[in-house]
Amino acid sequence: MGKRVVITGLGVCAPNGVGIADFTQALQNGKSGIRFQSKLKDLNFSCQIAGEPLVRDNLVNHYFTPLQLRGLNASGIVFGVLAGTDAWKDAGLSIASKETPDWNAGVIFGTGILGVDKLRESIHQIDEGKVRRLGSTSVLQTMASGISAYLGGILGCGNQVTTNSSACTTGTEGILMAYERISAGKADYILTGSCSDSGPYIWGGFDAMRILPSNYNSNPAEASRPMSATAVGFVPGSGAGAMVLESLESAKRRGATIYAEVLGGAQNSGGQRGEGSMTAPNSEAVQRCIVAAVKNSGVESAAIDTINGHLTATAKDPVEIQNWCEALQRSGHNFPYINSFKGTIGHCLAAAGSIECVGTILQFKENKVFGNVNCNDLHPDIENLVASAKIPHQTLDFQPNITAKASFGFGDVNACVIFGRYKEPE
Structure with missing residues (x-):
């Protein structure tokens, strides 16, 4: 029998709510975060609606240092850092000292494709012969593991810090990966979650496949219709969700709030x-x-x-x-x-x-x-x-x-x- 694993922290950056309080209220009230996107109309998309978190610039300043914000152009990293940092704080966990990481803390945070806007920006600079203007963060923002690297460094995690990627299964898979590691006694607590970039360069391929609804551009809130007889395709979205998984003995030792238990999967x-x-x-x-x-x-x-x-x-x-x-x-x-x-x-x-x-x-x-x-x-x-x-x-x-x-x-x-x-x- 492995160790029992519980959930002690939650964070979210969703189209209908940034932060747990707003997200909870939105789900309870059926509030939609799907909105018309003028940028998609300008680019001749058939489906001109999407779910995208509304993140205020002054909010971002509380999660990144001025140095980290310099040249930051990866929405998935922004969403993931907001959700992940909130989950860590919600769990009552501290950030490791500048000298020594927390060897018992890990990050398993997934994504599909990361930093597409940054990559596009970089490609243009390279094509124009301006490679030296790319900046020192272009690699960090476009590598798939950029999100786990950002979070691991912000929090000071010294256990496994990695990124998984399995399309739409990514977030749920990450929870199981974290569960298995903690259950095996290889970590005390792991921040797990996933993020997705937003924008036309992410959603364009799906629009080209004709699997998005194109007849709800003037009525976005009714477009996504799971289990409906009139469902005509999924509405693309973006954001991030995060949770802290922790061994029960660690959670009890810390006196942490326990939301639920991961029984298996x-x-x-x-x-x-x-x-x-x-x-x-x-x-x-x-x-x-x-x-x-x-x-x-x-x-x-x-x-x-x-x-x-x-x-x-x-x-x-x-x-x-x-x-x-x-x-x-x-x-x-x-x-x-x-x-x-x-x-x-x-x-x-x-x-x-x-x-x-x-x-x-x-x-x-x-x-x-x-x-x-x-x-x-x-x-x-x-x-x-x-x-x-x-x-x-x-x-x-x-x-x-x-x-x-x-x-x-x-x-x-x-x-x-x-x-x-x-x-x-x-």
Whole structure:
């Protein structure tokens, strides 16, 4: 048996709320962070809306030194440092001294692609023969591990400091990586999360694939429609979510607030075989991942009372619900409550799993199940599988005990984590 692992800190930089208080209120009230983006219209995008955190310049000054801000042009790093630093402070952890790192503290913070705007800026300077004007931070802002390097240095972490990348599964995968390291006794606490850059150079490829909604440019808040019969594609988003995972003995020793416990989880791939492809999940793999996560967590599928799905507002939503039903062997009124936060934040790509995991943990804190938006016209295939009462449109008063959270990413990769309400050792 490994060490028990709990969650002691949360931070978020989401399209509908920067900071835990604003994000919580937004989820409770179904407030959307999806807005019209004039820059996308100017560039002739078909989909001219997106979810992007609104970060004030004076807020950024509290997280970076003037030297760090010089030439900083990587939105993902800004989002990640805000969320990660907030989670660290929320956990009551101190920043290591200037002389010695904290050997028991680590960072596992993922991303998909980082510093695209900085890279574009650098390419232009190189093409113009101005390579010496790139500045000393161009490499730090464009390497994938830039976000973990920034956070590791700001906090002074001396344990594993690394970046993972598995498309939309990144954030959920990072939680499992941190859980396994702490459970094995290799670290006391790890800051884990993920971030995604924002802007046309991130979202353009998806617009070219024609998988984004183009008929909601004048009505952005209704565009992202998970589980809806009228869903026509996901809305791109960006941001970052972060949490501190910690061994139970360390948390008890520090007297830390415990939000929830990580009971276990699983990761796998469909190998892009069968119905699986670079962009679509293999249903057998998804079901195997969920089943393995439940088994690894030591719980019965019947004990799961809430699910936060991947549910991107595409034609694959009914398939995902079918996979949950098959994996848990539950349907109808016996199905857990299920929700998707993408109706209000869009699909935040590499940051999706971490932002949504933060929202999932907040349901334990608030004793709520946050409502789904834009799915009053529930897809008939979903309605045939799950009782509509299990897909609440408004936030419900409910005390979750065991929650399953899954993410499924491009490349046919899957991750499922099981969270539990913390109970004192007997």
